Amino acid sequence: MSDSTMTRRDFLRTTTAAAVVGTVAMPLFAGQSSGKKAKVILIRHQNVVDNDWKVDKAIIAQMLDDAMVSLFDVKSAEEAWKKVVKPGDVVGIKTNVWRYLRTPLELEEEMKRRIMAVGVEEKNMSIDDRGVLSNPVFARATAVINVRPMRAHNWSGVGGCLKNYIMFTPSPPDYHPDSCVDLGAIWKLPAIAGKTRLNILLMLTPQFHCMGPHHFDKEYTWLYKGMLVSTDPVAVDAVGLKIIEAQRAIYFKEPTPMRPPVRHIAAAEEKHGVGIANPKNIDLVKLGWKEESLI
Amino acid sequence: MGSILLLLPLMMTPSDTLTQAVLQKLLPTSVHEWNFAEPSRVYTGREIFKYMDGAGEVYLAYGFQRLLVQRYVHPNQEEILVEIFDMGLPRNAYGAFTNMQGRGPAVEIGQNGEYKSGLLTFWKGRHFVCVMIDRENDDAKRAVLEMGAMISEAIKEEGAIPGILQYLPIGEFSPESLRYFFRNEILNIHFYVADKNLFHLGDKTDAVLVRMKSNRSYLMLVQYDRSGNAQAAYEDFSTHYMPEAHGSGIVQTESGKWSACRKERNFLTAVFDAPTQSEAQKLLDTVQRRLR
Numbered sequence: 201m202s203d204s205t206m207t208r209r210d211f212l213r214t215t216t217a218a219a220v221v222g223t224v225a226m227p228l229f230a231g232q233s234s235g236k237k238a239k240v241i242l243i244r245h246q247n248v249v250d251n252d253w254k255v256d257k258a259i260i261a262q263m264l265d266d267a268m269v270s271l272f273d274v275k276s277a278e279e280a281w282k283k284v285v286k287p288g289d290v291v292g293i294k295t296n297v298w299r300y301l302r303t304p305l306e307l308e309e310e311m312k313r314r315i316m317a318v319g320v321e322e323k324n325m326s327i328d329d330r331g332v333l334s335n336p337v338f339a340r341a342t343a344v345i346n347v348r349p350m351r352a353h354n355w356s357g358v359g360g361c362l363k364n365y366i367m368f369t370p371s372p373p374d375y376h377p378d379s380c381v382d383l384g385a386i387w388k389l390p391a392i393a394g395k396t397r398l399n400i401l402l403m404l405t406p407q408f409h410c411m412g413p414h415h416f417d418k419e420y421t422w423l424y425k426g427m428l429v430s431t432d433p434v435a436v437d438a439v440g441l442k443i444i445e446a447q448r449a450i451y452f453k454e455p456t457p458m459r460p461p462v463r464h465i466a467a468a469e470e471k472h473g474v475g476i477a478n479p480k481n482i483d484l485v486k487l488g489w490k491e492e493s494l495i
Numbered sequence: 496m497g498s499i500l501l502l503l504p505l506m507m508t509p510s511d512t513l514t515q516a517v518l519q520k521l522l523p524t525s526v527h528e529w530n531f532a533e534p535s536r537v538y539t540g541r542e543i544f545k546y547m548d549g550a551g552e553v554y555l556a557y558g559f560q561r562l563l564v565q566r567y568v569h570p571n572q573e574e575i576l577v578e579i580f581d582m583g584l585p586r587n588a589y590g591a592f593t594n595m596q597g598r599g600p601a602v603e604i605g606q607n608g609e610y611k612s613g614l615l616t617f618w619k620g621r622h623f624v625c626v627m628i629d630r631e632n633d634d635a636k637r638a639v640l641e642m643g644a645m646i647s648e649a650i651k652e653e654g655a656i657p658g659i660l661q662y663l664p665i666g667e668f669s670p671e672s673l674r675y676f677f678r679n680e681i682l683n684i685h686f687y688v689a690d691k692n693l694f695h696l697g698d699k700t701d702a703v704l705v706r707m708k709s710n711r712s713y714l715m716l717v718q719y720d721r722s723g724n725a726q727a728a729y730e731d732f733s734t735h736y737m738p739e740a741h742g743s744g745i746v747q748t749e750s751g752k753w754s755a756c757r758k759e760r761n762f763l764t765a766v767f768d769a770p771t772q773s774e775a776q777k778l779l780d781t782v783q784r785r786l787r
Contacts, residue, residue, distance in 0.1 A: 205735045207689040208767075212749035299629065354684065355549035366548065373544050376552050378690060379683070412595025413550030414625055417612050460684045 238435035238476035241267040244426035244489040249404045257306040267429040284397045285343050287319030292341040293327040296348035300416035303347050332367050347400040350440040351407035354415045356380035357462030360437035361399040368392045383464040384472030401428040401436040408447045434468045434475025435482045446494035513581040518563040521649040526642045529567040529575050538562045556678040558587035573628040573635040580623040585654020590675045592618040597671030604643045615643045620652040659701040659718045662785045668705035675703050686713050695728040712769040722761045729758045759786045
């Protein structure tokens with residue numbers, strides 16, 4: 201047995217120390233500030249989704265526009281999208297179609313409309329999830345946009361933007377060991393390396409807990425009505441995780457760590473270098489509805 | 496937990512995987528107006544990843560052999576999805592059930608069953624079964640429960656509940672918290688101990704984790720095939736999890752709560768998150784008496 205064993209007590213030391221200094225705890229993240237920063241936009245709107253989870257198309261489009269303007273620090277959404285794609289790009293939108301909690305079609309349509317407005321031809325665009333490896337547009341994609349909802353996951357702890365790319369590997373089980381700790385490595389596969397221009401982690405109705413492989417239960421979702429937008433996939437997942445952890449503490453009436461613990465987000469920074477997980481290095485900009493933002 | 500404990504010896508040899516035809520016979524052709532939507536699909540071994548991604552690891556960790564998937568459609572109703580898992584052995588099927596038990600109320604389908612929010616789960620014999628709808632309504636719920644009962648009826652054999660359960664202090668733990676397993680990955684889902692397999696869990700071990708009613712501490716019991724293997728696991732756990740205990744087997748952790756571990760014959764008992772040292776030791780004593 202190696203001496204580098206990571207135990208529950210290592211988690212406790214990290215979270216206890218963070219609590220003492222009054223910072224937000226990031227379990228399993230022991231790294232110090234590296235100097236690199238990530239910018240994440242959290243935008244929420246009270247009416248973007250109703251109690252039946254029906255999405256308001258106009259509001260979600262406006263939320264996306266506002267987030268893009270803020271993220272790229274420009275004056276208009278058109279200008280922001282021009283920083284994401286160019287007319288000559290071939291664009292793949294990696295969505296998520298899990299039937300219980302999928303990326304809303306309204307958002308997919310709006311993203312497509314915005315990208316085409318930049319000048320990308322429709323034949324050079326595709327929206328796909330499980331078929332990305334056999335999709336001819338994705339095969340020649342020069343730019344990829346990553347969008348999916350956040351949810352608890354029975355094997356990896358959570359499924360967010362990092363995990364959304366598991367469909368880019370022909371052998372997803374290769375990334376399952378140790379609670380999918382090495383999901384960040386997928387981002388360096390030739391099919392996808394360096395192509396991602398934007399990450400959108402949807403927090404409209406996130407799922408904060410699951411029991412077993414059939415892990416959808418509406419009881420463990422809530423109407424957070426937000427979305428996280430960044431060029432950094434690790435940073436959006438790190439922020440999304442903090443929000444989910446906060447909701448778990450409220451629901452269970454005590455701090456209740458994710459089960460299993462989420463290890464792939466910190467590892468994506470520390471081991472794979474694909475983004476920023478350390479909250480000290482994330483500039484979080486909060487827009488819109490502020491009530492119960494949990495962060 | 497069933498009222499009658501049928502005890503299963505620790506060491507078992509996996510039986511052959513059931514054929515598609517055998518699994519197919521467990522399915523009703525229709526329930527009310529729900530009928531087959533398409534031919535059944537079958538996934539064997541690691542093919543399960545073609546059907547589900549990471550979640551498939553959970554079933555593989557419980558010795559999964561083969562999965563039969565059947566969809567039923569109704570002209571004006573929710574589609575019903577049936578999944579019948581051949582888990583190879585009753586202990587595996589029981590483990591897969593306990594892995595997610597506590598979701599909702601118990602139902603009298605299979606040897607143990609639960610239904611909540613459109614999802615029925617139960618185990619019987621070597622089978623773990625899920626019957627589900629996406630959006631619950633009264634008629635579809637009734638059909639799900641009826642379909643589950645028909646599948647359960649078609650499964651003729653019953654399975655034995657693992658014998659390790661007899662050593663637990665019955666009545667003192669929350670029954671819905673019980674998890675039966677034999678792989679470290681499953682332990683870490685329910686109570687993260689370490690990234691390494693400190694308890695040396697594997698196919699030749701039996702393990703059960705419960706949460707105590709009185710103080711919310713966790714109790715884990717592991718049975719090994721030999722006393723020497725229990726001792727090796729005890730030493731590994733002690734060395735890596737409680738080095739400052741210097742072999743005493745008890746330590747106050749960073750949360751302020753107490754963890755403790757003790758070996759008795761070919762068993763290890765571990766207590767996590769006990770509020771006091773004496774409560775941790777008392778729980779170990781209770782289990783030790785049952786083991787003697």
